[in-house]
Amino acid sequence: MPKSGLFQPHRIVMVLIAIAALLAMALNMDWSWLPKYAPHILKALWVTVALLVSSIVAGIFLAIPIGLVQVTGPRPLAWLALSFCTLIRGTPILLQMWLLYYGLGSLFPYIPGLRQTWIWPWLIEAWPYAFVALTLSFAGYEGEVMRGAFKGVPKGELEAATAMGMHPFTILRRIWLPRAVQRVLPTLGGEFILQLKATPLVATIAVVDVFAVFGRIRQETFIVYEPLLMLALIYLVLAGIITLGFKLLENKLPSRG
Amino acid sequence: ETVRIGVATEAYPPFATSDASENYSGWEIDIIDAICDEAALDCEIVATAWDGIIPSLLADKIDVIAASLSINEERLKVIDFSNKYYQTGASITAAVGSGVEPTPEGVAGRTIGVQSGSIHQTYASQYFPDATIREYQTQDEANQDLFAGRIDATLADVLVLAEFLSSDEGTACCEDVGLVANDEAIHGLGIGFGLRKGEDELKQKLNEAIDAIRENGTYDEITAKYFDFNIFGE
Amino acid sequence: MQGEEQPGTPVIKVRDLHKTFDRHEVLKGIDLTARVGEVTALIGGSGSGKSTTLRCLNLLEIPTRTRTFKLLGEDVAFRSSIRKGVEVVDKRQLRRLRSRLAMVFQSFNLWPHLTLEKNVMEAQVQVLGRAKDEARETARRLLDRVGLSDRRDMYPSYLSGGQQQRGAIARALAVDPEVMLFDEPTSALDPELVGEVLSVMKELAEEGRTMIIVTHEMKFAAEVADKVMFLNAGRVEEEGTSDQVFNAPRSERLKQFIQTIN
């Protein structure tokens, strides 16, 4: 499709309709609550973004070894990694989150002496559970992706490195991993958006993210449409930013190979 | 015609809890039964997430909210209420010996759990600016976290907390530190049945039935099964 | 039918090399000696074990059994365990030896995430520990030598097959290898690109590099090889100077092979 396609007549009409719809919404609907809650929304937005970014970073760090051992072995570790991926991918993340927070969390008080340790202040916060659940989930999905990526690097490229006497770890660091990452890059944008869509679940374990704030707005104002539309718009914008970021990144990398 | 009575899916003992067969039981359920009998209404219990109970009423998914919903100004703007059918205060429960007190100063720097969307959340955010408020989907989860030591205190209906304090866990960990100061604008005029505006006929039937069971002793009979004091208030 | 020992220092000396894949014995006792400055050509039908022999020499494949295995004057020791199969005892020795042999593959195997120059620098920096600047200088010199100086900032996928293979040769040369192993370096190329790679290899041979070349280009082999080995079904069926092998084949099979090739 040509680049100038954006200015085809029907697209201009569609954009105009969209703008008109937005304007109609802005003018006809009840946004009186917005100023009052704006600070809360901003703060919660930060929570959402922080959880998203941190769980993605930590998740990828976990996913790399999880993907790798499934390709290289040793067997027991490969088996363990595979089980982990199956477990994570086979159960709803909402359930995983509840299991961690209400399930596991409810067992801690029974451990004698735990309350006196340094770890206790962390255990009583809600966000560490949200972070851990999101991270594990992302690691489970990306571990599978990384497995495919590691496996997909042509053997010859690794043999070329082996034949030059490179240390196995150097091969991993310099050849295998960069190549695997390069292969997953085109799909990673989609995975980030999936992770973004998982973040609102943290609201169910007492973490106040964007979703939770809008829940509260609905509860307190009893306005139904407007907060939901606004919320959808916020996620659309976040997803748009992710997509755009990856577009820019992809343009920077060699497009072939 | 059947009247759909909306109750919250989340456990709210001793007022309403569900068992494995999705049979709801508790004081509030018994009262609804009695009222429906009295008013000769064909009632059906419909469980709805607490978080969406008012939208459900407005979206015509249910006709009556019977979920310990306080009558207050904010809500009166959107929905209508029957007369109150019980009224209790809000109190704070905290770990034994924690030193928490039911005043703004007494909770400063502490973490307080409240049920998201409840009047207690509104109260806490207005009166306890120095405390950290943590929102739970259900009061039950707040209680669990109080027991687990993940929050310092919880603010809720005194009767709900009494139920918790009488459980094994509650007895072990926590104590009632007293009622918070009343604010009628928030705490309202007691607990009533929520109705869509304009349903005056239904509202009148409910009001008459409330009066009737109060008069004929059914109300006290049911209450005696759960509580050893008067919960109707003034 | 092994050739008589000849003068010159042997850099590779292998005796009775066996290799089995899943019960299937692919090499059934190969003897191979390569001397300094000598060009050895391995020829033979498909599946005769040429690639496997070559890959055993730099231990990309570990021999199942062997009597002597001497690379660059060092004996390589193997041990065998049930769990891991046969392996080299001293892993560091293994890497050191590999870094002194260089291999050029049929399918080039340049690293696609690195530019040509970076490809040639990589092993210098990561294996030999050279400084980046020095490695870059070497890379430029070698790319110039194989006629690719104007391509050094391109990624491999933008190059033609012949250019990629010349790049791979430059990459191999960059570690100053004592022996160069080539596994059918031109067979993945379009016919019109074969010439440019062969001419680079011919230059290397004339310089006196020690090389072992698996090839199907008989004319090229006849021209550059000091010694030609004909493999058949996992054994060295015949061996000699290129003149002996191509013009006076003794065994029936070799005669047949030469016939089908022409």
Next chain:
Amino acid sequence: MQGEEQPGTPVIKVRDLHKTFDRHEVLKGIDLTARVGEVTALIGGSGSGKSTTLRCLNLLEIPTRTRTFKLLGEDVAFRSSIRKGVEVVDKRQLRRLRSRLAMVFQSFNLWPHLTLEKNVMEAQVQVLGRAKDEARETARRLLDRVGLSDRRDMYPSYLSGGQQQRGAIARALAVDPEVMLFDEPTSALDPELVGEVLSVMKELAEEGRTMIIVTHEMKFAAEVADKVMFLNAGRVEEEGTSDQVFNAPRSERLKQFIQTIN
């Protein structure tokens, strides 16, 4: 340079057929008449428009403009709109006519999810509405005829190219077509498989089937075709009996073409 009208009922009669792809005029006025029992061969250089002509005949491509378009005695009407371009007015007529012409493609295009027998049954059942048993019987008879009765339960991907093409011919025959269109039916085959397909086609020609064949097999064309049309740059450059065209070419281009082919 169109040939004189000859006796016999015309089953296809097209005059001044034009076809343009994205501003590029590929057919610049083709006249073509095919009579009952006649075998017409279309020859010409690559890109001269042979395939496009054939595909226009069964309307896989819709002509951009044409004076007469008569298939099996029916006039086909076209209409043109800005949104959809040119299209056939009566879609049911289109399907009915197509079901009476059968096409055999260069790349066979058997349906990979059906066994050979099911491939031959499919159009009989789905288009002609035949009963399954009847369709199966026809399928077996035709597969027998093209020498594939022992392959009828196999999936196409397990068959050689020649077998697939014979299967495709059986599939085409199954709908009792009044005209068969062949687009280079042997050019995707290995040389040793070409013969088996040509011999089936020769039999069909001898039976008196009406066929239009795009082919590069000049010997075959000379042997079976009643009429040969030479296309060049979207026009019929020369047309006549195979003897006239091959042995007494008039135009320069045809002479050249015949030369390069041999």
Next chain:
Amino acid sequence: MAVNYKEMSAAELLALAPPGWGGALLDGLLVSVQVALSGYVIGLGIGLAGANLKRTGGPVVRDLMAVYTTMVRAIPELVLILLAYFALPTFINQILTGFGFERVEISGFAAGVIVIGFVQGAYATEVFRGAIGSVPFGQIEAAQSFGMHPFKVFYRVTLPIMLPAALPGLSNLWLIAAKDTALLAVVGFTELTLVARQAAGATKHYFLFLMAAGALYLILTLLSVWGFKLIENRVNRGARHA
């Protein structure tokens, strides 16, 4: 009155008959599967239609489809569920009553099916579009050249030929559908996850019940994966390298 869950063993708590919660959990699972299955089937329908529209529709239709697939894939399902459950009925009823029709109700089940179907449709559109693209065009033309009705061409030829390419994607989508039903818990719809939470809340055995629900989901997943393997083997019959 209230059952004393304190004294009960795990086996008793998970017993099928009340007061055990096992039966309720299984009922919840059944409901989840029903919602997932209905949503999935709707999604497949939307996907097939959408893929064809994206391929053959005019520019306007194609752009509208692009807006649909992009938007739906960017907004969290949770938000869509709330919209469908709370906002959509009000919106529809405003229109309906405006035209003098009866009000309609959107139950939790319907909301779940609508949202899952809608979301699945967006993903399935992409899956089918890619798969259709992998069908050699000549095989479709061969069918057309026999005069097959376009509809028959699609379901007798294009659809079965593209299926092997589409199946891995479809299998993933099914697993997503099955797990997305858990999100309905937030609108109080009694499916597996919510039953587990109710049981946990009522009995205070959080760990036990959440684990039990997890195990049920996992079994469902593993069974589904196995089932799809069987289907895959079947549709790949004609392929040489199955």
